[in-house]
Amino acid sequence: MRMHNRVEHVAELVEQACRRAGRSSEDVNIIAVTKYVSLESTKHVLDSGLRHIGENRWQDAKAKWESLGDRGQWHFIGHLQTNKVREVIGRFTYIHSLDRLSLAKELDKRAEAGNTKVQCFVQVNVSGEESKYGLRPEEAEPFLREIAAYHNLDVIGLMTMAPYEANPEDTRPVFRGLRELRDELNERAAGRDPLTQLSMGMSNDFEVAIEEGATWIRLGSILVGKE
Numbered sequence: 001m002r003m004h005n006r007v008e009h010v011a012e013l014v015e016q017a018c019r020r021a022g023r024s025s026e027d028v029n030i031i032a033v034t035k036y037v038s039l040e041s042t043k044h045v046l047d048s049g050l051r052h053i054g055e056n057r058w059q060d061a062k063a064k065w066e067s068l069g070d071r072g073q074w075h076f077i078g079h080l081q082t083n084k085v086r087e088v089i090g091r092f093t094y095i096h097s098l099d100r101l102s103l104a105k106e107l108d109k110r111a112e113a114g115n116t117k118v119q120c121f122v123q124v125n126v127s128g129e130e131s132k133y134g135l136r137p138e139e140a141e142p143f144l145r146e147i148a149a150y151h152n153l154d155v156i157g158l159m160t161m162a163p164y165e166a167n168p169e170d171t172r173p174v175f176r177g178l179r180e181l182r183d184e185l186n187e188r189a190a191g192r193d194p195l196t197q198l199s200m201g202m203s204n205d206f207e208v209a210i211e212e213g214a215t216w217i218r219l220g221s222i223l224v225g226k227e
């Protein structure tokens with residue numbers, strides 16, 4: 001399928017999921033994950049009108065960012081090594097993988113030095129899979145209280161990854177769990193500001209994630225394809 005057709009196809013699926021959930025599709029933002037594709041294809045993604053680009057390694061994103069950086073908003077969605085923070089600050093507007101104090105500290109320090117702010121999602125491992133990064137749900141509240149002191153970080157929400165399930169319906173408890181955790185953290189005023197955003201849902205399961213309240217979905221294979 002061509003880029004243009006894939007964008008229309010996905011927009012239709014997003015619209016339908018929103019209708020089922022009684023939500024407005026304006027509240028669901030699509031991140032085009034370009035980690036599987038070339039610079040040339042990333043250009044096509046931007047030409048198609050998509051503005052949010054997701055990458056999970058600086059090494060892979062570098063050439064794309066250097067060529068196309070000012071045409072989009074960049075989201076760092078993968079595990080972020082502390083020694084890569086310097087490269088990412090000022091280039092990526094959003095970090096979806098804030099999962100430890102040492103990283104929060106380094107992001108805050110580099111943002112301060114660059115006279116910028118960084119929008120962050122705290123990554124939570126709701127499913128409890130060993131292979132996944134992220135805080136355990138019960139660690140989220142003390143973590144938020146601790147990082148509230150880092151004034152160059154704007155913590156806007158939570159992020160999670162569900163396990164791959166042959167039946168996407170089986171991911172629902174993970175997404176619902178993240179939403180309920182977000183609501184509970186807000187009730188307890190855990191963060192400096194209320195958490196409004198939920199980054200959840202990938203190609204296989206974004207429709208379920210939308211039904212459970214996703215405000216950012218991260219789509220690679222279904223939207224951008226693989227090369």
Ligand SMILES: *Cc1c(COP(=O)(O)O)cnc(C)c1O
Pocket residue numbers: 033035056077078161202203204218219220221222
């Ligand atoms: C690769 C990746 C995605 C997109 O994966 P698809 O299944 O191809 O949509 C989303 N989020 C993260 C964190 C990823 O690493």
